[in-house]
Amino acid sequence: MNSFGERLQDCFRFSLNGKAPPLNSDVIVALEIYARWLSKGAPRGVKLTGAGYPKQDFKPQRSPDYTRGKEVYVNHCASCHGPDGAGQQIAGRNVFPPLWGSQSFNWGAGMHQLDNAAAFIKANMPLNLSSVLSDQEAWDVAMYMNAHERPQDPRYTGNVTTTRAKYHNTPMSLYGTIVNGWLLGSRPAQ
Numbered sequence: 001m002n003s004f005g006e007r008l009q010d011c012f013r014f015s016l017n018g019k020a021p022p023l024n025s026d027v028i029v030a031l032e033i034y035a036r037w038l039s040k041g042a043p044r045g046v047k048l049t050g051a052g053y054p055k056q057d058f059k060p061q062r063s064p065d066y067t068r069g070k071e072v073y074v075n076h077c078a079s080c081h082g083p084d085g086a087g088q089q090i091a092g093r094n095v096f097p098p099l100w101g102s103q104s105f106n107w108g109a110g111m112h113q114l115d116n117a118a119a120f121i122k123a124n125m126p127l128n129l130s131s132v133l134s135d136q137e138a139w140d141v142a143m144y145m146n147a148h149e150r151p152q153d154p155r156y157t158g159n160v161t162t163t164r165a166k167y168h169n170t171p172m173s174l175y176g177t178i179v180n181g182w183l184l185g186s187r188p189a190q
């Protein structure tokens with residue numbers, strides 16, 4: 001079982017590709033208390049209206065495709081996230097987050113899985129224009145985004161194939177598969 005504090009640490013390790021503060025640090029404790037404050041008065045054991053994003057029955061009609069995804073990316077995403085996926089920074093801070101490359105979420109983040117990414121993108125992207133993409137376009141652009149190199153999974157065993165077998169043994173992960181002629185996860189993200 002993972003504690004809530006441990007789940008928060010995972011956001012640092014995977015989503016932010018950073019170092020997690022210790023469980024008893026001011027940062028983790030403050031985040032726990034903030035979350036508790038946010039949940040004040042919420043009913044238990046019931047999914048709250050507006051929580052998360054819809055995922056059931058969210059399947060593509062055709063297999064997600066890199067080339068179609070690239071077209072979606074160029075037309076709907078590159079203006080903010082950059083033609084090379086590096087996002088945009090002002091004074092060293094991300095205004096638009098990188099989607100791949102050395103500064104993005106890493107191979108251990110939930111976002112690297114096609115189903116998570118497609119559902120997130122469909123519900124939230126382009127920013128504030130959630131109804132723009134079709135389901136198929138959301139899957140295609142998720143495939144394009146997640147077919148690029150990103151920082152290594154922090155649980156890396158020293159070998160991509162065994163890391164895939166241990167942590168990413170699902171068709172929703174491209175880690176450890178060959179896309180466009182190279183083994184994803186096998187070389188440092190640029």
Ligand code: HEC
Nearest residue numbers: 073076077079080095096097099105111121125126127141
């Ligand atoms: C108008 C600018 C804009 C456009 C266009 C846009 N995004 Fe975003 N995107 C953002 C911003 C800003 C965030 C950060 C949102 C936040 O942190 O609340 C974001 C966040 C994301 C994230 C989460 C990144 C992370 O590290 O968790 C993904 C994935 C993403 N966008 C994908 C896309 C895709 C795919 C498209 C094209 C279909 C797209 N975005 C179009 C502005 C944009």
